[in-house]
Amino acid sequence: MNTAPLLTLENVTVDFDGFKALTDVSLSLAPQDLRVLIGPNGAGKSTLCDTIIGRVRPTSGRILFKNQPITALPEQDIVRRGICRKFQTPGVLPSLSVMENLLVSARKNRAWWLAFSSSPPAAEQERAEEILETIGLTDRRETLAGSLAHGEKQWLEIGMVVATDAELLLLDEPTAGMGPQDTQRTADLILSLVGRHAVLVIDHDMSFVEALNGYTTVLHQGQILREGTVSEIRADAAVEAVYLGR
Ligand code: ADP
Ligand code: MG
Numbered sequence: 001m002n003t004a005p006l007l008t009l010e011n012v013t014v015d016f017d018g019f020k021a022l023t024d025v026s027l028s029l030a031p032q033d034l035r036v037l038i039g040p041n042g043a044g045k046s047t048l049c050d051t052i053i054g055r056v057r058p059t060s061g062r063i064l065f066k067n068q069p070i071t072a073l074p075e076q077d078i079v080r081r082g083i084c085r086k087f088q089t090p091g092v093l094p095s096l097s098v099m100e101n102l103l104v105s106a107r108k109n110r111a112w113w114l115a116f117s118s119s120p121p122a123a124e125q126e127r128a129e130e131i132l133e134t135i136g137l138t139d140r141r142e143t144l145a146g147s148l149a150h151g152e153k154q155w156l157e158i159g160m161v162v163a164t165d166a167e168l169l170l171l172d173e174p175t176a177g178m179g180p181q182d183t184q185r186t187a188d189l190i191l192s193l194v195g196r197h198a199v200l201v202i203d204h205d206m207s208f209v210e211a212l213n214g215y216t217t218v219l220h221q222g223q224i225l226r227e228g229t230v231s232e233i234r235a236d237a238a239v240e241a242v243y244l245g246r
Contacts, residue, residue: 004067006031006198007052007083007168012061014047014222021047022222024061031167034194036212037202038233039219040242045202048219049170052200053085054078065168084166086174092156094146098137101145102128105160128163134192135159136185151182155189162193169193172202180207187211206243210234218242 005028014022021044029035039045050056052063054075063071070078092101103120106128120128132138135155140148145156154174161169171190175183187208193199194214203209209216209230216233218225220242226233233239 003030005029005064006033006066007200008062008064009048009052010062010064012048012051012058012063014044014051014056015059020222022051022058025219025222025224026061027217027224027227029168029198029200031198032195033198034190034212034214035198035200036209036214036216036230037200037219038204038206038209038216039225040204042221043219044222045204045219046172047222049085049172049200049202052078052170053083079164079166082165082167083170084161084164084168085170085172086157086161087172092145092148092153092160094144096145097142098145098148098156099128099132099141101156102131102159102163106163106165131159131162134162135189151178151185154178154182154186158186158189158193162197166197168198168200170200170202173204174201175203175205175208183208184211206234 008028010026012022012025013020025048037045047056051058054073058071062069065081065083093104103124106124132141135158137152137155140152148156158171158174175186178186183205190199190201190212201212213230216230217227218233218239225242226236226239
């Protein structure tokens with residue numbers, strides 16, 4: 001069995017002009033695995049995502065993807081190697097339909113001549129149909145993305161990330177602004193992706209984290225405070241103190 005990690009962070013530190021947003025963060029993620037990253041506001045979660053995708057450069061430390069260092073690569077090269085990120089706020093193309101959004105996203109990482117050819121190959125169309133079903137938006141296929149409800153936009157954007165066929169999906173607060181029902185549906189959607197992709201999910205909503213029930217890393221003031229199963233994290237006094245501000 002191949003047990004080599006897909007992603008490894010080795011002692012990653014990010015210093016913004018004297019402010020340490022991340023200090024000595026090390027973690028590794030296996031292929032097709034789920035990792036949940038939680039922590040209060042300002043803990044450094046989004047910075048960690050930015051650093052993996054090459055938008056922020058670590059001051060020290062290394063990041064390896066499929067055993068290759070990616071620390072110094074430009075963002076587009078990292079994306080091309082198979083990492084795709086969903087931002088905190090939905091970034092769908094509002095004047096295109098749901099289906100068109102998926103097709104555009106699927107082609108973003110392909111050859112330029114494919115991205116500009118007018119009719120998608122059957123396989124691409126088929127894959128987009130599959131994703132449409134996974135994200136539960138089959139009946140919204142022709143709806144303009146701009147007129148979707150908030151939760152639907154988030155699901156479409158997850159679908160767009162999936163459509164890139166990236167091996168590692170980074171999802172930054174996919175439940176932002178959602179009620180309990182949509183939050184549960186988002187957890188189910190993410191769980192259905194694990195096994196085909198490795199997924200790193202960032203959030204701070206404990207009910208969502210419990211629904212995901214994955215191996216969880218707690219970040220606090222730029223450092224890893226705890227790692228473990230959700231029940232271990234739940235029972236941890238230091239984690240509770242951070243969350244309740246005690
Ligand atoms: P989280 O996503 O966990 O809420 P962030 O990673 O967004 O936290 O931010 C962590 C800390 O780093 C915050 O205190 C934030 O103000 C700071 N920070 C984030 N980006 C920058 C930046 N580009 N320059 C300076 N400070 C930043
Ligand atoms: Mg954030």
